Amino acid sequence: MQTDAIILKAPRQLSLGRVALNAAGSQDLVVRITHSGISTGTERLFWSGQMPPFPGMGYPLVPGYEATGVVERAGDDTGFAVGERVFVPGANCFAGNADGAVFGLFGAASRHLVTDFRRATRISPDLGAEGALLALAATARHAVAGPNASMPDLVVGHGVLGRLVARIVVASGAPAPQVWDVNSARHSGAQGYSVCHPDDDARRDYSCVLDASGAEGLLDQLIGRVAKGGEVVLAGFYTTPLQFTFVPAFLRELRLRVAAEWQPEDMVATRDLIESGALSLSGLITHFARPVDAPRAYEQAFSDADCLKMILDWEA
Numbered sequence: 001m002q003t004d005a006i007i008l009k010a011p012r013q014l015s016l017g018r019v020a021l022n023a024a025g026s027q028d029l030v031v032r033i034t035h036s037g038i039s040t041g042t043e044r045l046f047w048s049g050q051m052p053p054f055p056g057m058g059y060p061l062v063p064g065y066e067a068t069g070v071v072e073r074a075g076d077d078t079g080f081a082v083g084e085r086v087f088v089p090g091a092n093c094f095a096g097n098a099d100g101a102v103f104g105l106f107g108a109a110s111r112h113l114v115t116d117f118r119r120a121t122r123i124s125p126d127l128g129a130e131g132a133l134l135a136l137a138a139t140a141r142h143a144v145a146g147p148n149a150s151m152p153d154l155v156v157g158h159g160v161l162g163r164l165v166a167r168i169v170v171a172s173g174a175p176a177p178q179v180w181d182v183n184s185a186r187h188s189g190a191q192g193y194s195v196c197h198p199d200d201d202a203r204r205d206y207s208c209v210l211d212a213s214g215a216e217g218l219l220d221q222l223i224g225r226v227a228k229g230g231e232v233v234l235a236g237f238y239t240t241p242l243q244f245t246f247v248p249a250f251l252r253e254l255r256l257r258v259a260a261e262w263q264p265e266d267m268v269a270t271r272d273l274i275e276s277g278a279l280s281l282s283g284l285i286t287h288f289a290r291p292v293d294a295p296r297a298y299e300q301a302f303s304d305a306d307c308l309k310m311i312l313d314w315e316a
Helices: 042-048 125-145 160-172 219-223 246-252 264-276 291-303
Strands: 002-010 013-021 028-038 067-074 085-088 094-096 112-116 154-156 178-180 194-196 206-211 226-234 255-258 287-289 310-313
Touching: 002 291, 013 112, 013 291, 028 085, 028 125, 028 291, 042 291, 067 112, 067 125, 085 125, 125 160, 125 264, 125 310, 154 160, 160 178, 160 264, 219 226, 219 246, 226 246, 287 291, 291 310
Parallel strands: 154 178, 154 206, 178 194, 206 226, 226 255, 287 310
Antiparallel strands: 002 013, 013 094, 028 067, 028 112, 028 310, 067 085
16 A cells, blocks of 8 residues: 655655555554644654654654544454544554655654554544644643652743643643743743743742753753752753753752653543543644645744644645
8 A cells, every 4th residue: 555655855855755554454553644743842853863863763754753533444453443533643654665665763744554553542533633732742741640740830831742731730730830931922822821931930949840842951040940859850852961050959959850752541641631621732733734835834843933833734
């Protein structure tokens, strides 16, 4: 089977192309993707060529790890039915194209995917394009509900991840966090919490500060805002070595935690929060593009501050 997919041939060399898919087995689903998201974190690093060495990476590759679609074929051992709406966090299902092998390290930006049924999550058809945000929402949930996690009372960055973290904190019933963003254009869109510029916040006794920005050089500033015995959580993805001044951290007996990607239990819990109405995904998708316009869409997703989330519409 052949399908259309976004192919990143080399850093900044991206286009819509044709790839062959591996044959589906009895435990596989063939999913027709309706929408896939462009990540401004790890996907941006692959696009720019800044991603540090990562197991299984290489070019050319099909990028992305956020996709939602409809089951077109379901293997006998899957327990799924044709027509069900699912979220798929990408798939390594590409047999290659006329130029040779194609890596599927993440592999969500494709019109069709073949995936083991255990990697698919049933979601409500009512979610539509917002269903592609499920992995990012689950990652936000993992940052505040993972092992030994604390609820943040300060969230740094009001991009999509920061908004989701803040919304999940509010949905949990914990006190609403303060959110920082240096870009005043991103101060709008808060749901049950407030957003300000860091310079407008004099508080220095936060118990848990979560960085969702991934910006470099922030650690000393964040440590200076933490109460004694407090915690700084790194929820972004950082490509250069991080460093901080030891004495302020020493005086505060600071704890430093790194939050990784979602786990299966986060995915299920997040879907339940969304479908119960406790967590809204509204207002996070700001831009749509056709797959044929992918070069422009990726450029805009990574350079336009007004673009919170770019979605490729595979039905357009």
